[in-house]
Amino acid sequence: MTGDVYANVSGGGLRLKGAKIEKKKKKKIHKDKLPTESTSSSSHSDTKVDSTATENDKSIISEVVNKTDAECKFEEVQRKRLEKILEKKASKSHREEVEEYNKYLSGLTDHNDMPKIGPG
Template identity: 35%
Template sequence: MSDYDFRPGGSLKIKGGASEGGVVKKKKKSKSKGDKVDAILEKASSPVPASPPGSSGETPVASGSSDDRKTAAERRFQQVQRKRLADKVKKMANTTHKDRVHEFNAKLESLSEHHDIPKVGPG
């Protein structure tokens, strides 16, 4: 036989794997929807800080901020968007899973038969 012995067998070796003392790190889990909803509710329901005496009714903004460059229409749009988001979050927080399932089933019943899944196969 030759100097080189190429016999198949054994598992593949991965550089830096756990077998050679490397550490395998787990991915962090993202927060659940409930935590996000709570955070949004807290942010939306937090009171606006009172302005110090002698200042105008505007909220203090750091110079060079993106709010300085926004038009009145853009500010109104963002305010309406925040209000809609807060309303949506409140509605989602008030409805239970049972209510959502009931609404979904009612919606499916109102659809025409065109949306039904056709049977495939014999019989």
């Protein structure tokens, strides 16, 4: 019985009047245009140190190519902020930080303290 109730309902997504349906085209990958591993591995097989250095350089270059100028600047600012925070943390020992915090708390006025509630 429940199947009969939904028999006249059409399936699919909603369509707006006058809107054209655009289908996404799949990108074709041509095998002959892809770089082969045999040519890249033969150039990197000279020494292990050179191969790792060139692979690291390639990964850095590919990273930079994929990012916009704004993204690069944002990451640079983030890195600088992190360095400042780390320098500030490394400049003081834990004991010095606790002593400084205790001085700050002792300098606060008494109205910030919690009042006693109830008899006693």
